[in-house]
Amino acid sequence: MNNPLFSVCYKTKKHWLRNLIIVLGLGLFPPLGQAAEYNFVVQPILPPEQTKEAFQPLTDYLSQQTGHDIKLITAINFLSYWETMKKNTRYDLILDAAHLTDYRAKRMAYKILAKRADAVSYTLVTGEGADILDPEELIGKSIASIGSPSLGMLRVEEMFPNPLRQPVIVEVNNSVDSIKKVIEGKAIGAMVPTPLVGQYPELVTITVTEQVPHTAISASSRVPQDVQNAIRKALLDADKTPEGQAMLEAINFPSFEAATPEQYAGYASLLEGIWGY
Incomplete structure (x- = not known):
């Protein structure tokens, strides 16, 4: 059809669609070089306020180094954390234990950027x-622990596999509450991250679990590759600069080191049998 009016309408519609696509694209993806905001959550081992106090220096450092707004958010307990994580809509960056790091890498295509140096166990x-x-x-006696799918609770379940010979679980929101239950005589035992034990001289160690790779920072696919690369570099170089060293001292980490999916492969199997897995 060689109709001038049709040609004009067609071109107008084409330009309108092109402009709409550009506007929508700018709304979804910030232009290259423009600062964006990314949510950073830490596994809820500590109470929310303590988590903020402990890890704000890390997000401040990453914001400064990358030019993006890395916003620290918290979860009140592992159940809410687990449910939010499975929706895969809110958490852009996560500092988490081995089993959930492996889970997200396999199920949600998260990329592991770096890990805390060393390994970790539960006591x-x-x-x-x-x-x-x-x-x-402790069979038939009370053990305080964060609920599933925390690594602490999974270690308790490993330790007492016989359903007829188990302790009574006192579920708490964080490891500090677990320790308080023991100190206050409201639980006989507690399963807590080993690094916390030395802070409480009132505690007596019964046994220590097998070590696993330490907590890792992983990024969702919503975080562009160039931002992931900038975060990884800032973490791995932290122990080489005054700003990075100050951050590491503030969060009580020795350093960050390179991490691969292979290091965490297999730990997601600890989640088998967990509701929602």
Whole structure:
């Protein structure tokens, strides 16, 4: 059809669609070089306020180094954390334990950027005067722990696989509450991250679990590759600069080191049997 009016309408519609696509694209993806905001969440081992205090220096450092707004958010407990994580809409960056790091890499295409140097374990503790030397002595007695799917609770379930010979679980929101339950005599034992044990001289160690790769920072596909690269570089170079060293001292990390999916492969199997897995 060689109709001038049709040609004009067609071109006008084409230009309108092109402009609409550009506007929508700018709304979804910030232009290259423009600062964007990314949510950063830390596994809820500590109470929310302590998490903010402990890790704000990390997000401040990453914001400064990358030119983007890395915003620290918290979860009140592992159940809400787990449910939000599965929706895969809110958490852009996550500092988390081995089993959930592996889970997201396999199920949600998260990229592992770097890990805290070293490995980590969990410790089953009791209070002074409890006179408990073996985990089996806690069968039928109370153990405080963060709920599933925290690594601490999964280690408790590993330790007591027989459903007829188990402790009574006192579920709490964070590891500090677990320790308080023991100190206050509201639980006989607690399963807590080993690094916390040395901060409480009232605790007595019963046993220590197998070590796993330490917590890692992973990024969702919503974080562009260039931003992922900038975050990775800032983490791996942190121990080489005054700003990075100050951040590491503030969050009590020795350093960050390179991490691969292979290092965390297999730990997601600890989640088998967990509701929603």
